[in-house]
Amino acid sequence: EFIKDVKGIKVLEQQLKDKLNLDHVVVVPGDSDELEWVKQDMGKACVQYLKERILPDQAIAITGGTTMAAVAEMMTPFNSAGKCLFVPARGGLGERVENQANTICAEMAKKARGDYRMLYVPDPLSEESYHTIIEEPSIKEVLNIIRNAEIVIHGVGDAITMAERRKTSPEQMEVIKRNEAVGEAFGYYFNTKGEIVHKVRTVGLQLEDLKHAKDVIAVAGGRSKAQAIASYFQPGQSNVLITDEGAAEELIKGF
Numbered sequence: 001e002f003i004k005d006v007k008g009i010k011v012l013e014q015q016l017k018d019k020l021n022l023d024h025v026v027v028v029p030g031d032s033d034e035l036e037w038v039k040q041d042m043g044k045a046c047v048q049y050l051k052e053r054i055l056p057d058q059a060i061a062i063t064g065g066t067t068m069a070a071v072a073e074m075m076t077p078f079n080s081a082g083k084c085l086f087v088p089a090r091g092g093l094g095e096r097v098e099n100q101a102n103t104i105c106a107e108m109a110k111k112a113r114g115d116y117r118m119l120y121v122p123d124p125l126s127e128e129s130y131h132t133i134i135e136e137p138s139i140k141e142v143l144n145i146i147r148n149a150e151i152v153i154h155g156v157g158d159a160i161t162m163a164e165r166r167k168t169s170p171e172q173m174e175v176i177k178r179n180e181a182v183g184e185a186f187g188y189y190f191n192t193k194g195e196i197v198h199k200v201r202t203v204g205l206q207l208e209d210l211k212h213a214k215d216v217i218a219v220a221g222g223r224s225k226a227q228a229i230a231s232y233f234q235p236g237q238s239n240v241l242i243t244d245e246g247a248a249e250e251l252i253k254g255f
């Protein structure tokens with residue numbers, strides 16, 4: 001029975017790798033919509049992959065959310081001699097403090113015995129403050145590290161769930177719904193074709209910066225997130241996916 005399960009998982013990983021055109025896929029057993037520990041297993045798989053890929057003195061940009069918080073929870077010290085540097089990919093994006101990139105970043109660095117830098121910016125930002133803030137020398141320096149990070153690790157969410165969780169304004173909510181957004185990552189909202197229909201204005205990593213990274217790792221699972229994951233991967237912005245069986249089965253079925 002166990003061997004059969006392992007085989008099934010391997011098949012799912014290969015199918016997803018082909019379907020989404022990725023370099024690496026990890027599928028952990030179970031469905032994180034139903035069982036909380038499945039999220040921790042994705043976290044563990046992410047830490048393991050990160051350790052294989054990270055080199056001394058590299059920078060890792062991370063986003064927020066409960067899945068990324070699970071990655072931080074499972075983090076253990078790196079063996080590499082040099083210190084790696086953790087930075088938040090973008091601003092807080094309206095998340096609760098414990099799920100904000102800054103908080104998760106500090107926890108990951110502590111557990112990996114690395115360093116971290118924070119990004120102190122309010123968000124969303126007005127057009128006017130945006131231009132002033134990105135010219136601040138201290139912010140500029142951190143932004144430079146973020147935009148050149150060798151490794152990026154991020155969550156993916158369902159568009160409406162995320163818009164509600166962020167207490168999005170009624171006007172923006174209307175744009176998100178009218179344009180039928182289904183997925184969200186990095187503060188960008190995508191429709192089923194993978195087109196960007198809305199973007200939260202804040203400083204930090206922009207989608208086009210992902211090209212420079214060696215690895216862009218999406219960590220997202222749960223059957224309910226399958227459509228969101230599919231929409232995000234339409235343009236193929238990340239090369240690695242760490243997910244669970246629930247999302248993987250649903251992804252293989254359709255979209």
Ligand code: F6P
Pocket residue numbers: 063064065066067068093095154155156157158162184185186187
């Ligand atoms: O808000 C940060 C973020 O990474 C989003 O980009 C993403 O949609 C969400 O968190 C995922 O959150 P969770 O892991 O809690 O579903």
